[in-house]
Amino acid sequence: MRTITVLLWGALVLAAFGGCGAPATNLAPEANKKTISNLPEWYINNPDDPNYIFATATMTSKDLQLAVDKAATAARTQLAQQLETKFANLTKQFQEEVGAGESSELLQQFTSATKAVTQQTLNGSKIDKKDIQSESGIYRASVLMSLPIGPANQMLMDKLKANQDLYTRFRATKAFEELDKELKEGGQ
Numbered sequence: 001m002r003t004i005t006v007l008l009w010g011a012l013v014l015a016a017f018g019g020c021g022a023p024a025t026n027l028a029p030e031a032n033k034k035t036i037s038n039l040p041e042w043y044i045n046n047p048d049d050p051n052y053i054f055a056t057a058t059m060t061s062k063d064l065q066l067a068v069d070k071a072a073t074a075a076r077t078q079l080a081q082q083l084e085t086k087f088a089n090l091t092k093q094f095q096e097e098v099g100a101g102e103s104s105e106l107l108q109q110f111t112s113a114t115k116a117v118t119q120q121t122l123n124g125s126k127i128d129k130k131d132i133q134s135e136s137g138i139y140r141a142s143v144l145m146s147l148p149i150g151p152a153n154q155m156l157m158d159k160l161k162a163n164q165d166l167y168t169r170f171r172a173t174k175a176f177e178e179l180d181k182e183l184k185e186g187g188q
Helices: 002-018 033-037 064-083 149-186
Strands: 052-061 086-098 105-117 126-135 138-148
16 A cells, blocks of 8 residues: 555656646747748848848747847858858769679769859948737847948958959069079079
């Protein structure tokens, strides 16, 4: 009888504490018609202005500010990728025929891996518009980020000029080294 009482108490304790945990919140809910219909018009159709480039992003989180920060970071990444992205790609292809005649088999494997690297300074980027929705216990933040093209163009021109100056200095140093080498060789 004592064993049954201990088991019953154990079952009651497990039932009482087992249900106390907060239910898990899905931070990546499946797209539904309500989510899509609640997106602002500027998210679906970016503004068109010849003086700016735009990027939009939407992210979710249980924390409101974290949802906004995640969306802003994703939008800035898109702006930087519009300015410059370096891609590296590794592709492997393998083919092998095993067996003879009609009983042979052709084995094939194709693998491709791509890495995109973006590194830009985004002077003047800012959140133009922000929309926050509550969905099933989480926040969805959508942002419209802009970057004025004038400063971006100036930054690109400064970068090109710096590279050209560096290359010119390198060539001048190389030419001086060659001249110095010739003078030393000629003097012997």
